[in-house]
Amino acid sequence: MICRICKGIRLFEFLDLGFTPPADSFLRKEQLREPETHYPLKVLMCGDCGLAQLSHVVSPEVLYRHDYPYESSMTRTGQLHWGDFARSVAQRMNLGADDLVIDIGSNVGVLLQAFKDSGARTLGVEPASNIARLAEKHGIETVDEFFSADVARQLANDKGQATVITATNVFAHIDDLDSLAEAVDLLLHPRGAFIIEAPYFVNLIERLEYDTIYHEHLSYLSVKPLVRFFERFNLEVFEVEQQDIHGGSFRVHVARKGVMPRSPMIRQLLASEERSGVHTVDVLRRFATAVESNRRDLTWLLRRLKHEGKRIAGASAPAKGMTLLNYCRIGPETLDFVTEKSTLKIGRFTPGTHIPVLSDAELVGRNVDCALLLAWNFAEEIMSNLGEFREKGGRFIIPIPSPHIVGNEN
Numbered sequence: 001m002i003c004r005i006c007k008g009i010r011l012f013e014f015l016d017l018g019f020t021p022p023a024d025s026f027l028r029k030e031q032l033r034e035p036e037t038h039y040p041l042k043v044l045m046c047g048d049c050g051l052a053q054l055s056h057v058v059s060p061e062v063l064y065r066h067d068y069p070y071e072s073s074m075t076r077t078g079q080l081h082w083g084d085f086a087r088s089v090a091q092r093m094n095l096g097a098d099d100l101v102i103d104i105g106s107n108v109g110v111l112l113q114a115f116k117d118s119g120a121r122t123l124g125v126e127p128a129s130n131i132a133r134l135a136e137k138h139g140i141e142t143v144d145e146f147f148s149a150d151v152a153r154q155l156a157n158d159k160g161q162a163t164v165i166t167a168t169n170v171f172a173h174i175d176d177l178d179s180l181a182e183a184v185d186l187l188l189h190p191r192g193a194f195i196i197e198a199p200y201f202v203n204l205i206e207r208l209e210y211d212t213i214y215h216e217h218l219s220y221l222s223v224k225p226l227v228r229f230f231e232r233f234n235l236e237v238f239e240v241e242q243q244d245i246h247g248g249s250f251r252v253h254v255a256r257k258g259v260m261p262r263s264p265m266i267r268q269l270l271a272s273e274e275r276s277g278v279h280t281v282d283v284l285r286r287f288a289t290a291v292e293s294n295r296r297d298l299t300w301l302l303r304r305l306k307h308e309g310k311r312i313a314g315a316s317a318p319a320k321g322m323t324l325l326n327y328c329r330i331g332p333e334t335l336d337f338v339t340e341k342s343t344l345k346i347g348r349f350t351p352g353t354h355i356p357v358l359s360d361a362e363l364v365g366r367n368v369d370c371a372l373l374l375a376w377n378f379a380e381e382i383m384s385n386l387g388e389f390r391e392k393g394g395r396f397i398i399p400i401p402s403p404h405i406v407g408n409e410n
């Protein structure tokens with residue numbers, strides 16, 4: 001295997017989470033009788049450029065083209081975040097009615113709606129057909145395709161070049177990054193900006209966020225490899241902003257060389273990454289040991305609660321939660337069910353572990369004592385939404401970075 005950013009061959013494995021099905025492959029009842037494909041979930045570090053990446057690539061056709069169940073608009077926290085994102089970029093880039101914003105992997109169009117509200121023209125590119133149709137229903141023009149050089153060329157001819165191209169929680173999903181850079185080069189206005197947002201690898205390591213690792217996330221990004229990557233295409237990172245969402249993300253602004261002034265934050269973050277050692281064997285081995293300890297601690301806590309006669313369910317069913325359930329081998333013998341707000345998941349079963357997915361109301365209706373909070377990155381909002389459960393004595397188990405219980409201690 002070669003590194004997808006620098007083409008180096010000095011890669012070493014530092015984490016093995018076993019074999020799991022794709023994290024968003026929620027099953028219908030009739031599919032429980034069918035074979036379920038599991039893929040290796042191992043993470044490698046490139047010793048040359050510092051990119052963490054999966055050892056195995058699952059076809060994007062498998063991951064996104066068949067009944068994809070993820071909607072980016074399900075939390076109020078997320079909606080506020082995307083609104084702030086659009087306003088910040090619109091101000092920085094001085095966007096007007098003639099400027100075009102294109103979002104790669106635009107999902108249901110929450111970010112583009114915020115750009116639309118700021119007065120810019122918008123267009124989404126989304127390969128999950130069912131999600132693209134939802135975006136169109138919301139009034140967001142969306143191209144139902146994987147982003148590629150051919151698609152970029154066609155869009156440039158039809159719509160003109162884009163002042164802003166965004167790829168939020170998408171850049172890390174793409175295997176052929178060279179082709180992505182070529183497509184961005186075709187579509188981006190000479191003075192435009194390409195903006196990436198993704199979980200920050202430093203936070204993943206320091207906060208033990210191993211459940212962020214799943215097959216959609218092919219790369220785990222830090223500043224060091226991105227600076228090196230974009231230099232190969234006459235592009236440069238000119239700004240990096242850290243964000244709180246998804247357990248700690250970063251927003252990376254890219255433009256053609258010399259077009260935008262470079263922020264001193266880039267040098268500061270490069271130095272910080274060097275000091276932290278997140279690209280080194282020793283730090284990554286300690287991380288892997290801590291991941292194993294987290295699994296032991298969480299499964300011990302759940303067994304103790306079951307021994308005490310407690311009824312346990314899962315609260316929320318994000319993709320990251322599926323990594324946690326499969327790696328820790330938590331199934332229906334431990335969780336009676338998991339709950340969700342998304343109608344795309346309710347009535348289905350979790351991939352690999354086959355736990356039924358019900359509505360949030362069932363936490364109260366079925367007299368659950370403890371809820372394992374799988375979307376811990378939205379803990380405050382979810383616990384607030386489930387106030388009735390908490391008021392009736394329900395408690396929450398927060399699994400990351402160390403398992404602990406919060407709630408009504410009485």
